[in-house]
Amino acid sequence: MAQRWRSWSWLSKQVLEIVLKGVSYSYPDSGASPVYALSSLTLEVKAGDFLCILGPNGSGKSTLGRLFNALLLPTEGSVQVDGMDTRNAAFLWKIRTRVGMVFQNPDNQIVGTIVEEDIAFGLENLGIPPNEIRARVDWAMEKVGISNYAKHPPNLLSGGQKQRVAIAGVLAMKPSYIVLDEPTSLLDPKGREEALRTIQELHKEGITLILITHRMEEAMSASRLLVLEKGKLAFLGTPAQLVEELPAGGCQAAGGWNDELRRHAHLDLPPAIRLAQLLREGGIPLPPFLPRPEDLVRTLCALKRSA
Amino acid sequence: MRIEAERLTYIYGPGLPWEKRALDDLSLRIEEGEFVGLVGETGSGKSTLVQLLNGILRPTSGRVLLDGVDLTDRRKPVWKARLQVGLVFQFPESQLFAETVAEDIAFGPRNLGLDRQEVSKRVEESLLKVGLEPALFRQRSPFTLSGGEKRLVAIAGILAMCPRVLIVDEVTAGLDPRGKRDILTRIKLLHRNERTTVIMVSHDMDEIASLVERVVVLKGGRICRQGQTTEVFSDEESLAGCGIRLPTIPQILSSLGRAGWRLPVSIFDVQEAARLIAQECHRGAV
Numbered sequence: 001m002a003q004r005w006r007s008w009s010w011l012s013k014q015v016l017e018i019v020l021k022g023v024s025y026s027y028p029d030s031g032a033s034p035v036y037a038l039s040s041l042t043l044e045v046k047a048g049d050f051l052c053i054l055g056p057n058g059s060g061k062s063t064l065g066r067l068f069n070a071l072l073l074p075t076e077g078s079v080q081v082d083g084m085d086t087r088n089a090a091f092l093w094k095i096r097t098r099v100g101m102v103f104q105n106p107d108n109q110i111v112g113t114i115v116e117e118d119i120a121f122g123l124e125n126l127g128i129p130p131n132e133i134r135a136r137v138d139w140a141m142e143k144v145g146i147s148n149y150a151k152h153p154p155n156l157l158s159g160g161q162k163q164r165v166a167i168a169g170v171l172a173m174k175p176s177y178i179v180l181d182e183p184t185s186l187l188d189p190k191g192r193e194e195a196l197r198t199i200q201e202l203h204k205e206g207i208t209l210i211l212i213t214h215r216m217e218e219a220m221s222a223s224r225l226l227v228l229e230k231g232k233l234a235f236l237g238t239p240a241q242l243v244e245e246l247p248a249g250g251c252q253a254a255g256g257w258n259d260e261l262r263r264h265a266h267l268d269l270p271p272a273i274r275l276a277q278l279l280r281e282g283g284i285p286l287p288p289f290l291p292r293p294e295d296l297v298r299t300l301c302a303l304k305r306s307a
Numbered sequence: 308m309r310i311e312a313e314r315l316t317y318i319y320g321p322g323l324p325w326e327k328r329a330l331d332d333l334s335l336r337i338e339e340g341e342f343v344g345l346v347g348e349t350g351s352g353k354s355t356l357v358q359l360l361n362g363i364l365r366p367t368s369g370r371v372l373l374d375g376v377d378l379t380d381r382r383k384p385v386w387k388a389r390l391q392v393g394l395v396f397q398f399p400e401s402q403l404f405a406e407t408v409a410e411d412i413a414f415g416p417r418n419l420g421l422d423r424q425e426v427s428k429r430v431e432e433s434l435l436k437v438g439l440e441p442a443l444f445r446q447r448s449p450f451t452l453s454g455g456e457k458r459l460v461a462i463a464g465i466l467a468m469c470p471r472v473l474i475v476d477e478v479t480a481g482l483d484p485r486g487k488r489d490i491l492t493r494i495k496l497l498h499r500n501e502r503t504t505v506i507m508v509s510h511d512m513d514e515i516a517s518l519v520e521r522v523v524v525l526k527g528g529r530i531c532r533q534g535q536t537t538e539v540f541s542d543e544e545s546l547a548g549c550g551i552r553l554p555t556i557p558q559i560l561s562s563l564g565r566a567g568w569r570l571p572v573s574i575f576d577v578q579e580a581a582r583l584i585a586q587e588c589h590r591g592a593v
């Protein structure tokens with residue numbers, strides 16, 4: 001326990017929080033695209049949050065992700081990471097080590113010829129002493145469950161394994177926040193599950209997560225959801241709140257909605273949640289929010305037993 | 308267009324230390340106008356197979372016949388047959404190359420020898436088909452698009468060729484739910500209205516179950532299972548043996564079944580499943 005506390009201790013050094021105030025962003029050469037990829041967004045991401053960002057293609061999710069770690073700087077407004085303004089160049093490297101990034105395609109972020117080299121890469125660039133690097137690499141590999149592959153060339157690994165290598169590379173920098181931009185969209189179900197389990201583990205350990213995804217199934221385990229629509233905030237709340245607001249018929253059946261909800265029309269509830277809604281409407285007393293298919297099965301069986 | 312794969316074997320890097328037999332003596336026949344789902348775990352050979360079917364890769368041994376024309380025949384010009392098989396690659400966005408979106412989409416139709424007017428007509432049409440507003444996207448550089456927008460442009464480039472066979476490899480990965488639905492509807496219409504033969508590779512069993520008539524499951528470069536969709540998705544155990552999971556709704560039905568509920572497994576429709584489960588509940592007087 002003491003060991004475990006020590007290994008994650010960098011997290012508790014101070015109050016942690018990313019604060020966005022009135023942030024807008026427009027790309028320098030945006031051609032005919034909307035002037036603002038992101039407009040007047042105000043948001044706080046607190047330590048321990050698991051924030052999931054949803055929204056249609058082109059709605060500004062990746063843009064927002066890149067603003068969190070100063071890959072992009074706001075055109076208007078400000079982004080502060082633990083009190084450090086991202087526009088202040090003096091903080092750049094500090095911010096980049098606090099806010100790690102994992103992208104969609106693991107192939108684009110893996111550089112080493114063997115797994116442990118790849119994970120060490122970022123640390124070497126930070127000028128960390130070799131024995132400390134060794135310790136961190138071993139620790140990060142263990143955390144994501146790839147220690148057995150330490151000497152493997154990354155290109156021989158499956159997609160899910162590669163994505164875990166990428167996560168380990170970020171983890172070794174001991175970040176407070178990790179931004180994951182569609183980390184599972186190129187993986188098969190098995191790889192997706194591996195990567196998701198790893199991601200959820202990290203959150204339990206205290207890393208603040210920002211997950212960008214199109215998969216509602218993944219969003220259901222977040223603590224908060226943010227929905228973007230054309231660069232603007234369309235919804236911010238818990239998964240349970242969102243599910244409550246979306247009707248079971250799915251988004252096509254938008255009949256009696258108010259305009260506010262109509263804006264979420266690009267969201268599709270996962271099949272298991274739609275099924276639960278239909279059953280509830282049919283008079284079966286199910287609780288309002290059952291995030292995973294297993295939860296539905298368990299509840300149904302309990303109901304039947306108690307009948 | 309009918310496709311026949313005869314005893315296909317494909318080996319990556321033959322003779323090298325990392326030599327890999329990606330397809331192993333695989334035979335498959337797909338009739339004109341069929342809609343087939345191709346599934347299997349990562350590395351099972353799906354992408355390799357579809358590249359052989361469109362002639363981009365040549366088999367190590369075996370043949371591919373398109374309406375009887377042998378794609379592997381080096382003596383005959385087969386490009387005409389090949390052009391009728393439109394393959395949307397896995398990660399097609401990595402192949403965008405032109406300076407503008409319109410140029411990129413025009414590349415294929417121009418190669419078909421179509422005149423300027425027809426080419427630009429097809430560019431407009433296919434942008435609309437994938438749900439991108441031509442006025443907003445025509446002149447943009449592909450490199451400044453969002454991930455999903457790039458994907459749509461790549462798909463538009465294939466649709467602009469009006470292929471007789473459409474093969475899509477993980478085409479909805481990275482698309483938002485609406486974009487996904489739009490693309491799938493578009494593919495369904497091509498299949499229904501123009502009798503385009505469609506082969507769809509996907510990891511999303513819900514998607515496969517809702518669309519295709521026949522499912523082919525690959526494992527280790529061989530066909531592990533194939534048959535009507537309802538049939539293939541009714542047997543959880545044998546599918547698991549091929550490294551594949553049931554679609555969500557059958558999975559729930561199957562779990563309930565194991566807990567003693569009397570329910571069929573291969574139901575894909577949520578409303579139908581809800582009706583059956585409710586029935587069982589009321590019978591147990593919940």
Ligand SMILES: Nc1ncnc2c1ncn2[C@@H]1O[C@H](COP(=O)(O)OP(=O)(O)OP(=O)(O)O)[C@@H](O)[C@H]1O
Nearest residue numbers: 027030037057058059060061062063451453454455
């Ligand atoms: N480098 C760039 N130059 C100009 N415009 C850009 C650039 N990158 C993105 N855009 C535009 O900014 C908007 C937001 O893009 P962004 O990549 O943030 O979307 P996204 O929500 O991540 O979409 P997706 O789900 O497709 O990944 C889009 O209109 C996009 O076309």
Ligand SMILES: Nc1ncnc2c1ncn2[C@@H]1O[C@H](COP(=O)(O)OP(=O)(O)O)[C@@H](O)[C@H]1O
Nearest residue numbers: 319327329347348349350351352353354355356
């Ligand atoms: N360009 C390549 N060079 C070497 N091996 C490859 C190449 N492409 C695929 N393979 C290997 O061939 C097998 C089948 O791959 P692939 O057809 O991509 O499978 P799938 O699309 O079902 O994931 C895998 O073992 C993969 O690693």
Ligand SMILES: [Mg+2]
Nearest residue numbers: 061062453454
């Ligand atoms: Mg994006």
Ligand SMILES: [Mg+2]
Nearest residue numbers: 353354355397
């Ligand atoms: Mg593939």
